[in-house]
Amino acid sequence: MRRSDLPDGFVVGTATASYQIEGATREDGRGDSIWDTFARVPGAIADGTTGDVADDHYHRSAEDVALMGDLGFDAYRFSIAWPRIQADGRGTPNKAGIDFYRRLAESLLERGVTPWATLYHWDLPQALEDRGGWLERDTALRFADYAHEVADRLGDVVTDWITLNEPWCSAFLGYASGHHAPGRTLGSRSAHAAHHLLLGHGLALEALRDTRPEARVGTTLNLYSVRPAGDSEGDADAARRIDGLSNRFFLDPVLRGSYPADVLDDLGETEWFAENATDDDLRRISAPIDFLGINYYSRHTVASGSVPGPDAPASAYPGSEHVRFIQTGAPVTQMGWEIHPDGMVDVLRQAHELAPDLPLYITENGAAYPDRVDADGEIDDPARVDYLQAHFEAARDAVDAGLPLQGYFIWSLMDNWEWAWGYSRRFGIVHVDYDTQKRTPKRSARWVADFLRS
Ligand code: IFM
Numbered sequence: 001m002r003r004s005d006l007p008d009g010f011v012v013g014t015a016t017a018s019y020q021i022e023g024a025t026r027e028d029g030r031g032d033s034i035w036d037t038f039a040r041v042p043g044a045i046a047d048g049t050t051g052d053v054a055d056d057h058y059h060r061s062a063e064d065v066a067l068m069g070d071l072g073f074d075a076y077r078f079s080i081a082w083p084r085i086q087a088d089g090r091g092t093p094n095k096a097g098i099d100f101y102r103r104l105a106e107s108l109l110e111r112g113v114t115p116w117a118t119l120y121h122w123d124l125p126q127a128l129e130d131r132g133g134w135l136e137r138d139t140a141l142r143f144a145d146y147a148h149e150v151a152d153r154l155g156d157v158v159t160d161w162i163t164l165n166e167p168w169c170s171a172f173l174g175y176a177s178g179h180h181a182p183g184r185t186l187g188s189r190s191a192h193a194a195h196h197l198l199l200g201h202g203l204a205l206e207a208l209r210d211t212r213p214e215a216r217v218g219t220t221l222n223l224y225s226v227r228p229a230g231d232s233e234g235d236a237d238a239a240r241r242i243d244g245l246s247n248r249f250f251l252d253p254v255l256r257g258s259y260p261a262d263v264l265d266d267l268g269e270t271e272w273f274a275e276n277a278t279d280d281d282l283r284r285i286s287a288p289i290d291f292l293g294i295n296y297y298s299r300h301t302v303a304s305g306s307v308p309g310p311d312a313p314a315s316a317y318p319g320s321e322h323v324r325f326i327q328t329g330a331p332v333t334q335m336g337w338e339i340h341p342d343g344m345v346d347v348l349r350q351a352h353e354l355a356p357d358l359p360l361y362i363t364e365n366g367a368a369y370p371d372r373v374d375a376d377g378e379i380d381d382p383a384r385v386d387y388l389q390a391h392f393e394a395a396r397d398a399v400d401a402g403l404p405l406q407g408y409f410i411w412s413l414m415d416n417w418e419w420a421w422g423y424s425r426r427f428g429i430v431h432v433d434y435d436t437q438k439r440t441p442k443r444s445a446r447w448v449a450d451f452l453r454s
Contacts, residue, residue, distance in 0.1 A: 001389065002454040005396050011114070011407030012452060013075030014068065014429070015364050017121035017165065019051045020416040022081065024058035028096035031087025033123035034133070034174075035419075038181030047422035054417045056437050061104050063439065067430060068413065069111030071445060072452035076113050077363060077409050078104065079121030079165065082146055089125030089142050093149045101150075105157035116363075116409075117158045118220065119147055119204060121165040122174075122181070129182050134170060134193035134200075137276075144203035148211050155212035162293055162363065163204045166222040167197040168246060177316035179420050185314035188267040191249075195277050198253055202284030220293030220363045221250045223350065225343030226300045229326045234304025241266055241320040242302050247350060255354040257286035266319040291406070292351055293363030296344045296391075298337035301326045333367040334425060339387060341394040348403045359406045365391050366411035368418070368425040371442065379431045379442040388429075388444060392451070410448065414439060 003012070019025075019035045039050035057064055068076055082089065084097035105115040120143065128139050147163070164170070173180035175190035184190075201219050208217050226243040228235035244263040252260050259277060264270045305324035308315075315321045331339045348360055367387040371379050388410065398405045415428035423434055429445040432438070441449075 001393050001396060003451055004454065006392075007399060009406070010399070011074045011361070013077055013114075013116065013407065013409040014071075014073050014413040015077035015409040015411050016057075016413050016416060017079040017118070018081035018084070019054070019121070019123045020412075020418070021055040021057040021414070023051065023053040023056045025050075025052050027058065028084075028100070029087055029094040030081065030097065031083035031089075032126040033081065033083045034126055034129045034181035035123055037126050037129075038183050041183060044183060045420055045422045047424045049417065049422040051417040053434075055414055055432050058100065060437065061100075062107060064413065065104070065107045065111055065113070067439060067441070068108070068113050071441070071449045073113055075116055075160075075407070075409070076108055076413070077116040077118060077162070079118035079123075080150060081123050082120065083123060083125040085150060086125065086146055088127035089139075090145065093153060098150075098153045101154055102157060105154060109157065114160065115158050116160040116162065117150075117154070118162040118165050119143075119150060120163065120170075120200070122170055124181075133175075133182055134196045135175065135186075135189070137196055137199065140196045140200035140203055143200035144207045147204035148207040151208045151211040151215065155215060159214065159216055161208055161215055161217045163201040163208075163217065163219045164197055165220050166295055167194060167201070167250060168222055170197055172245070172316045172318070176318050177314050179316070187314070188269050188318040190318060191267050191269045192272065192276070194249065195273065195281070198250070198285045199281050201254070202281070202287060205287055205289065206284060216290040218289045218291040218293050218361070219254065220295055221247075221254075222295040222297075222364075223247050223251070223347035224298060224300045225340060225346040226302065229301050229303035232304065235302070238302040238304045238320070238323040241323055242300055242317065245317055245320065246300070247347070251351060251354055253282060253285045254289070254292070255286065255351070255358070257282045268319060289358070291359040291361055292355070293361050294347055294351060295364035295411070296347055296362055297335075297365065299340035299343040301328050301338075333383075333387070334370055335368050339367070339390070341390040342397075344391060344394040345398045345401065345403070348398045348405055349401075352403050357404075359404050361407040361409070362391075362395065362405070363409050364411040365408065366427050366429075368427045371426050371431060373431065373433075373440075377440065379440060381442045381444050384429065384442070384444040385447045388448065
């Protein structure tokens with residue numbers, strides 16, 4: 001496949017997130033985020049590390065931008081660290097934080113790379129978590145204020161905005177399973193966090209539109225292709241539940257203005273939502289967006305199982321703890337995620353059916369593999385090349401099938417701090433030596449550069 005098999009104007013970019021790459025967590029007035037706190041909880045992170053230094057991108061952004069320009073990317077999706085802008089999640093923006101992102105956006109524009117900014121990629125100011133975090137409605141109001149301040153100061157150099165990254169992870173890994181910051185295990189109450197995140201999206205969308213009418217604004221959901229393991233009624237119900245909580249619980253409010261009743265019922269949260277998710281909230285959450293971002297990595301094959309015992313770890317799928325996730329024997333990445341490129345077309349179609357006129361972007365797709373640096377200092381990662389190639393082909397298939405897919409972003413530009421996995425998982429097409437901070441394009445980066453020129 002060649003780049004010219006994709007339509008003219010199709011955006012090919014790459015993506016990162018603030019806490020995963022920036023480091024400099026205590027510099028220039030940045031406050032603590034929930035990840036600074038969580039990473040210090042013994043046992044929370046597989047290798048016991050933090051993002052204190054990460055890729056030191058805060059001091060090396062010029063080099064990283066040059067790299068993206070050299071590789072030939074059209075766009076770069078980065079995230080803005082809320083606690084760099086408002087250390088405590090409120091008040092006058094920190095000039096040093098704003099200046100950093102302004103310099104970043106300007107240098108991208110100079111290299112012909114379009115900046116795409118995500119406002120929230122999980123680094124909630126700790127001060128807001130201390131007041132209840134996303135379980136509190138007020139956090140959504142604070143988020144809108146932050147969105148206004150950022151748009152006001154950076155809206156002349158950034159046009160493409162994404163409000164939230166993967167609210168499923170923030171709500172259910174953060175407040176249900178506790179695998180992510182803030183590490184709480186509240187079962188179905190985590191769904192309240194999901195609602196406040198979505199309300200935050202709606203309010204931030206309004207703030208961006210008011211502050212910068214020319215802005216293009218969307219949000220990013222992580223969607224999975226979900227299928228039942230067999231043809232029993234139990235397996236079909238398992239698939240309904242997991243599709244419900246992973247996909248429909250976010251797609252429906254954003255694109256249809258309502259929560260799926262069956263999912264509220266699975267969660268046992270119908271009453272709370274009837275009282276708290278007001279018509280006004282849903283009107284805001286479903287206000288028209290300019291595009292939907294979808295992060296796609298894998299497919300889930302699910303079956304009905306028995307109810308977990310009392311010692312079962314807290315689940316990221318409250319109300320559906322009996323569902324079993326089946327390893328099908330298909331190839332997986334180092335994360336254990338099944339490689340299923342056609343699933344990308346499935347999730348694009350699922351979103352498209354709800355909003356036929358809405359442009360879609362794959363805002364993340366990529367793979368972790370245990371890369372090795374060879375004696376010549378090269379990193380040969382053929383499995384990642386295959387993964388990316390197969391997903392570019394899926395993107396072409398989606399376009400050929402008439403789906404309004406307008407771009408695709410590789411996760412990730414460079415190896416970085418992979419949340420609960422610390423530095424033990426590498427998703428980059430550029431290798432980072434964490435001792436020296438040397439960046440070395442892997443074979444996959446050279447493949448992408450050739451593809452972009454083809
Ligand atoms: O690293 C993450 C990213 O922050 C959000 N989407 C999934 C990636 C891989 O796990």
